[in-house]
Amino acid sequence: MEFKTIKIGKNNNKLTDSIIKDLKTSKDIGVLKCIQCGMCTSVCPASRHSEYDSREISKRVLEEDESLIYDDIIWNCFYCYTCHSVCPVGNSVSEIIQVLRQKAIINEEFEQIVTFLAFGESLLELGIGSIPIEYYSELIEVIGNDYPEFKNKLDEIREELGLGSLNLPDEDVKDIGNILEKTGFKDRLEKIRAYKKSINSEQ
Amino acid sequence: MKKIPDKDILIFKSCLISGEYPGVESSTKYLFDKLGVEYVVEDRQSCCTGLGYYYDLFDQYSTTALAARNFAIAREIGHKNIATMCSTCYAILKKSCNILNENDKVRNKINQIFKDSKLDNLIYSPGDMDSEGNIFHVAEVLWSKKAEIKDLPMIDLSELKIATHHACHYFKVHYKEDSIGNKRNPLLLDDLANACGTETIGWYDHKKTTCGAGFRQRYANLDLSLSVTADKLMSLKENDVDILLHMCPNCQMQFDRYQPVIEKNLNTKFNLAHLNIAQFLALAMGADPYKVVGIQTHTVSPDKVLEKIKQASPVAV
Numbered sequence: 334m335e336f337k338t339i340k341i342g343k344n345n346n347k348l349t350d351s352i353i354k355d356l357k358t359s360k361d362i363g364v365l366k367c368i369q370c371g372m373c374t375s376v377c378p379a380s381r382h383s384e385y386d387s388r389e390i391s392k393r394v395l396e397e398d399e400s401l402i403y404d405d406i407i408w409n410c411f412y413c414y415t416c417h418s419v420c421p422v423g424n425s426v427s428e429i430i431q432v433l434r435q436k437a438i439i440n441e442e443f444e445q446i447v448t449f450l451a452f453g454e455s456l457l458e459l460g461i462g463s464i465p466i467e468y469y470s471e472l473i474e475v476i477g478n479d480y481p482e483f484k485n486k487l488d489e490i491r492e493e494l495g496l497g498s499l500n501l502p503d504e505d506v507k508d509i510g511n512i513l514e515k516t517g518f519k520d521r522l523e524k525i526r527a528y529k530k531s532i533n534s535e536q
Numbered sequence: 537m538k539k540i541p542d543k544d545i546l547i548f549k550s551c552l553i554s555g556e557y558p559g560v561e562s563s564t565k566y567l568f569d570k571l572g573v574e575y576v577v578e579d580r581q582s583c584c585t586g587l588g589y590y591y592d593l594f595d596q597y598s599t600t601a602l603a604a605r606n607f608a609i610a611r612e613i614g615h616k617n618i619a620t621m622c623s624t625c626y627a628i629l630k631k632s633c634n635i636l637n638e639n640d641k642v643r644n645k646i647n648q649i650f651k652d653s654k655l656d657n658l659i660y661s662p663g664d665m666d667s668e669g670n671i672f673h674v675a676e677v678l679w680s681k682k683a684e685i686k687d688l689p690m691i692d693l694s695e696l697k698i699a700t701h702h703a704c705h706y707f708k709v710h711y712k713e714d715s716i717g718n719k720r721n722p723l724l725l726d727d728l729a730n731a732c733g734t735e736t737i738g739w740y741d742h743k744k745t746t747c748g749a750g751f752r753q754r755y756a757n758l759d760l761s762l763s764v765t766a767d768k769l770m771s772l773k774e775n776d777v778d779i780l781l782h783m784c785p786n787c788q789m790q791f792d793r794y795q796p797v798i799e800k801n802l803n804t805k806f807n808l809a810h811l812n813i814a815q816f817l818a819l820a821m822g823a824d825p826y827k828v829v830g831i832q833t834h835t836v837s838p839d840k841v842l843e844k845i846k847q848a849s850p851v852a853v
Binding site for chain 1: 579595642711
């Protein structure tokens, strides 16, 4: 067994530091306080049904194991925050995973998110998100034909229920586009689009 | 005890409620009208980005910028008390609000974007919104009106076996601050069912287990996703539950749309239907199942409730 002492201030805790300081994590996240008790794993749906192990994730983070960013296992988390809600030292594997996945994406690892591109495109086009189009036919296949039938009648049903328009006014969609261009989100989508094109042409 | 407002409320539209279960929105409006809760729904309000955020597509910065925009709209129309119908909207908005209040660097960057886009009306100043004082779940607003609900004429649904599914992003994310009830045994929805004269089964095995949607998992990893949903469904079956009450459209979608699939996979039958708490309360108060509650968009029809409604006429108090 390998032992490692974390020397605070020696800058050899780059991964833990960057997770703790990330905008996605709670400001009081107890990454360094993990005592490997395993409460997280005991309540985790992904740990129950797959090779994923929340406690192991936390351990590898403490070991500064940056290979985690490229390990497919991180994509099994459900983001249910059950680990987050039971951790006795205020750690949150759920939030750790969110940061690790963002690191993967910043490093242009788009394989796992390319199919969710449609959500971003729908938001930019209509101001609301939508089910990934790639999965729509799959949904019909598993759920049955009632599903597309009601979807086709959605506007009619909404009207009967006295509800307003599904989409945002054009002016507001434009504002949202402007904002998301300046936050860098459109750039990100562009990169994912290019990646999608490249894998499609390979096939 | 947190103070839950009953006026100046913006019912915060949710993409999954709008597109999958619009009856949740009309039921919420029906209940708010009955209970004297003053609210508006606003066309310009955008999606919270929540699903995209948890597909890992959205970064925190972009999500927070759109939250700032929605907060500005809520303030501008004098309805800064936000009530969400979706638990992910609830968690996302609270998180963004905290960042905008506490993180000067991010707030300044977002405000600069608004200035550069000639959207100065959207500029956020610290304290413009309060995560605990202005952001609520619709179920919390209803919970604060339990006494009034008890006094309303109600169809007797007490013969039905009811269980509750408290959404993860309501009671597990901001649990330290202000989610109502015990995170070990959440009872918010149980309390609401009790208010209209129906008991719930209370605790059951897997009560706290997630719905299994897992955001990306439902699409990218369907078997893993459905195995989690099946855990909960099997427990509900053992308890002979007729209705599972929800407070999040993503959970409701997971159970309602995929229950028949799981039945096929496991070669079993769940005599169980799914209703959002607002739909359930509206039905109990006599709302039209199709014109108000919108059950025509459900995959599993809540037949047992409909039968009770047919049998009963509203009992005058």
